[in-house]
Structure formats: structure tokens, C-alpha cells
Amino acid sequence: MMGQTRERRPTNIDMGSLFAYQFPLPAVTSILHRISGLIVFLMIPLLLWILDQSLSSLDSFEQLQECMSGFVAKFILWGTLSALFYHLIAGVKHLIMDMGIGEDLSGARVGAWIVLVLSIFTALLLGAWLW
Amino acid sequence: MVTNVTSLGRSGLYDWMIQRATAVVVGVYVCVIVGFLLQHPDLSYEQWKAFMTTTAMRIFSVLSFIAVVAHVWVGLWTISTDYIKPMWLRLSFQGFCAVALFMCFVWAVLILWGV
Ligand code: HEM
Numbered sequence: 508m509m510g511q512t513r514e515r516r517p518t519n520i521d522m523g524s525l526f527a528y529q530f531p532l533p534a535v536t537s538i539l540h541r542i543s544g545l546i547v548f549l550m551i552p553l554l555l556w557i558l559d560q561s562l563s564s565l566d567s568f569e570q571l572q573e574c575m576s577g578f579v580a581k582f583i584l585w586g587t588l589s590a591l592f593y594h595l596i597a598g599v600k601h602l603i604m605d606m607g608i609g610e611d612l613s614g615a616r617v618g619a620w621i622v623l624v625l626s627i628f629t630a631l632l633l634g635a636w637l638w
Numbered sequence: 639m640v641t642n643v644t645s646l647g648r649s650g651l652y653d654w655m656i657q658r659a660t661a662v663v664v665g666v667y668v669c670v671i672v673g674f675l676l677q678h679p680d681l682s683y684e685q686w687k688a689f690m691t692t693t694a695m696r697i698f699s700v701l702s703f704i705a706v707v708a709h710v711w712v713g714l715w716t717i718s719t720d721y722i723k724p725m726w727l728r729l730s731f732q733g734f735c736a737v738a739l740f741m742c743f744v745w746a747v748l749i750l751w752g753v
Contacts, residue, residue, distance in 0.1 A: 544713050545714075548714065552742065555745050558746075562686070563753060565683045
């Protein structure tokens with residue numbers, strides 16, 4: 508009895524061996540939700556700058572279009588918006604699960620797949636829209 | 639119940655609710671902007687400005703930005719309490735976020751009411 512409890516006792520694992528595990532998809536989409544939220548937060552100044560330039564005057568509006576036509580600028584904007592839409596899609600899934608829908612293991616897997624497919628799709632659409 | 643002075647709603651349950659309510663507001667706002675952009679593929683400056691400076695859109699924009707500030711505050715609070723263990727570092731990070739969010743908010747209001 509004692510021996511059994513000992514063996515089943517949870518142990519802490521260090522960061523190194525943590526990455527040796529194969530993470531289930533819902534774990535991956537969950538941490539991406541956190542990372543994407545952080546990215547969007549860091550990019551708020553960029554988005555506000557774009558808003559400012561787009562509204563200030565006709566001149567600044569055209570300057571912005573000029574500035575946003577380069578590859579690097581487009582790529583940064585694409586990354587930011589993709590992160591925003593990933594966060595939004597995963598966020599909606601989060602809210603749906605908070606209502607108690609799809610909370611079991613298979614539901615979590617299906618939900619993670621839907622999030623992944625939808626967000627890749629929107630990232631592609633965003634790319635098509637920007638280029 | 640565990641309470642923490644730096645949490646926004648003084649309890650995890652309030653923070654949880656604030657984060658969800660604000661998520662819905664920001665989500666709807668993003669959809670409205672996307673919807674407008676989709677309806678105007680060759681957007682001109684006049685169209686864009688006319689849309690964004692209507693009183694309804696100005697109020698909605700500011701409301702959404704307030705929602706973003708609250709949402710991000712709760713979010714970053716969660717992240718910082720998860721990963722940053724030394725208290726001085728955690729509080730510095732939270733202080734930095736508070737100042738940054740406040741500055742962004744003032745900037746957003748100036749943009750929206752400046753034009
Ligand atoms: C400017 C836009 C946004 C920013 C900067 C942002 C940022 C963040 C951050 C940093 C977190 C904390 C992540 C965590 O606790 O793991 C978070 C959590 C969350 N976000 Fe957002 N967010 C934004 C918009 C949205 C939208 C549009 C939605 C949904 C429709 C959303 C839904 C959520 C949800 C449900 C959580 C809670 C996650 C949890 O409890 O684990 N967010 N957000």
C-alpha cells in the first residue's frame with residue numbers, strides 16, 4: 508500500500524525533460540493563446556500608430572500606404588494580425604468551453620483542431636489580403 | 639479565499655468575469671472593423687475617416703480600448719503571477735504594464751478625438 512502511493516506520487520520535472528514530452532494538441536493551442544495575447548499586447552503601439560497615420564490627414568494616409576507596401580512592414584503587420592485572429596479564435600473556443608461545451612477529452616481535441624484549422628485559414632486570407 | 643492586492647477585481651472570479659466580458663466587446667469591435675474593411679476593398683481616406691469619426695464609432699472605439707486595457711491587465715497579471723516569482727520583479731513588471739497601458743489609452747483617445 509505504502510509502496511504504491513510512493514510510486515504514484517507526482518514528481519516535478521525540470522524544464523529540459525519537459526520538452527521531451529509530446530504535448531497534446533490542446534496544450535499547444537492553449538499556450539499559443541497566451542503567447543499570441545502577449546504579442547498583440549506588445550504590438551498595440553504599432554496598431555495605434557497605424558490608426559493615427561490613417562486618420563490624421565490625407566497625406567499621412569497615403570504615406571501609410573506607401574510605408575506598408577514594403578515586404579518587411581507587410582510581414583510584421585501580417586504576423587501581428589495573425590496573432591490577433593489566432594487569439595480571437597482560440598478565445599472564442601475558450602468562451603464556448605467556459606459554457607461547458609466540449610469540456611471532455613475528445614471535445615478538447617476536436618476544439619483544438621478547429622482552432623488550428625480556422626486560424627491557419629485566416630492567416631492565409633490575411634496574407635492574400637495584404638499581398 | 640485567496641485575495642491579492644494587485645488583481646483588478648480583488649478576486650479571481652471577478653477577474654475571470656472581467657476578462658470574458660471585455661473579450662466579447664473587443665471581439666465584436668474587431669468584427670465590425672473587419673466587416674467595414676471587407677465592404678470597402680478600395681478604401682479611400684474620406685470613407686475611412688467618415689466611418690471612424692461618427693459619434694457611434696468614436697464611442698465604440700474608446701469603449702473597446704477601455705475593454706482592451708482591462709482585458710490585458712487581467713491577462714498580464716495572470717501571466718506575471720504564473721512565471722515571475724520574485725516579488726520585486728513581478729511588481730515592477732505589473733507597474734510597467736500599468737503605465738504602458740495608460741499611455742496607450744491616452745494616445746488612443748487623442749487619436750480618436752483629435753481628428
Ligand atoms: C487587443 C486585443 C487583445 C489582447 C492584447 C489580448 C491579450 C490577452 C492576454 C495577454 C491574455 C492572458 C493570457 C493567459 O492568461 O493565458 C488574454 C486572455 C484571454 N483572452 Fe485576450 N486579448 C485580446 C483580445 C481578445 C479577444 C478578441 C478575445 C475573444 C473573443 C479574447 C479572449 C481571451 C480569453 C477568453 C482569455 C482568457 C484565457 C484564460 O483564462 O486562460 N482576447 N488575452
